[in-house]
Amino acid sequence: MTAGAPPVTPPVTPIVTLRGVSRTYPSGTLALDRLSLSVEPGEFLTLLGPSGCGKTTLLRLIAGLAEPSDGRIEWSPDGGARRLGFVFQEPTLMPWARVEDNIRLPLMLAAVSPAESAARVGEAIAHVGLEGFERAYPRELSGGMKMRVSIARALVTRPQILLMDEPFAALDEITRFKLENDLSSLAHRPRLTVLFVTHSVFESVYLGSRVVVLSPRPGRVAAEFRVDSPAPRGEAFRTSSAYLEACRQVSALLASAMDLPLTLAPSPSGGEGTRPTSDAT
Amino acid sequence: MRRRNHLLAPALVGLVALAAWEAVVRMEGIPPYILPGPILIARTVVADWGTLFPSLLVTLAITGAAFLVAAVLGLALAVVFTQSTFIERAFFPYAVILQVTPIVAIAPLIILWVKWIPLALLICAWLVAFFPVLSNTVLGLTSTDKNLVDLFRLYGATRWQAFRYLRLPSALPYFLGGLKISGGLALIGAVVAEFVAGTGGAQSGLAFRILEAGYTLQIPRMFAALFLISAAGVLIFALLTGLSRVALRRWHESELEPGD
Structure with a gap:
């Protein structure tokens, strides 16, 4: 389980669990560094991180389009053949x-x-x-x-799980809001499990039941944040104070995540302890 | 309206040029064995139709056969080449060598080796015509949208499914572009080979009519044969452009109506 997961998490079997997953590009660049994460059934997990933090790489690893250089990706044993849906940045x-x-x-x-x-x-x-x-x-x-x-x-x-890689990043704001609303109710009705990658704080909070903040490259889990407002969410949520407050907190987490490599640099061996602990509301 | 202008403008230019040609020939009193005017050439086309038309059919038959073989073999070779980079690296240079060697230089050899003249001509025309299909289709087969390739992998597509439903349709616009170039080249190849072969008798194409007319100083007939070759080339291009439009108009950028 992710470090510092809040106690409210029900003891369910995750659909997919990443254990210490690293990925090095053929060029030698480390894209993901010992990343651990689990996706629970029915949750809308948003992965928030700056450009180039390995978010897309992470989705490709989970989708089986690339192999981790180190670490393991474990799927829940039930359900037999795993079924996943993938939505790319472009409509493709x-x-x-x-x-x-x-x-x-x-x-x-x-x-x-x-x-x-x-x-x-x-x-x-x-x-x-x-x-x-x-x-x-x-x-x-x-x-x-x-x-x-x-x-x-x-x-x-x-x-079983829908993987989405910044699908709305290229759309205009009005269209994006509409698609976000529709996706929110879509994911709620048959209780879809979604792993949604984004670089927008607002989008991550609006859609996610849980926001995981990634550090800049090499990507690792810097913090996580639970958004308790019930889904599906609509325009009323977008203007609510709960939403704005959550955005403010996630922004702060992202800002400290951006500083993470600097604090890690002097002691690469014992980096684990300098991570900001996850913040639950 | 716009479409009509597309036809009107070149037609106007052609008409003016022909009128000027006719005027110069008449005013300068140029004899027909040096330069016949367009009216005389048109009359010769009609008068010599009995000789020229069978020759046109012979040339078109060689062209058509060479073009079909070029299309089929070019596509097939492109598919083979793109199966592995080893095959492509090993064979592609030879395809290039075949293409860059001037057909006029190899045609005598081919005619020497292949006893049956129509087949020799077909081989010459094919040599000229197949490369654009090959290189264009190879390009098309290798420039598939990488995300779509991933998508097919993700959904467990077999090699055949990815080929049939992704790479082949992706390559279609390139293949059709190659055909457009090949059509004209097949005609050029056929005519050049006929020139070199210089076949006489009943099985002679338009190039032989040009040679024959040259020897006997029937210059208007030479121009008439030339006109038929050009007309055939234009017709081939128009047919292939039409084919490309029909195949791609629903989805490909190159065939969208203006303002669409």
């Missing part, structure tokens, strides 16, 4: 395929029967509010709509 759609065919892709690759996949694609389209755009091509859609297609494609396999 096939431009030659219609919306419905883009969303169907994971099912097609898994050779799911046409009847079953038609039902699941319809369900995913309804979830992200893309009804009426099934036959459209990606280039006919706005950035926000493309991202909805990308999310629908990730949901269509009914994943």
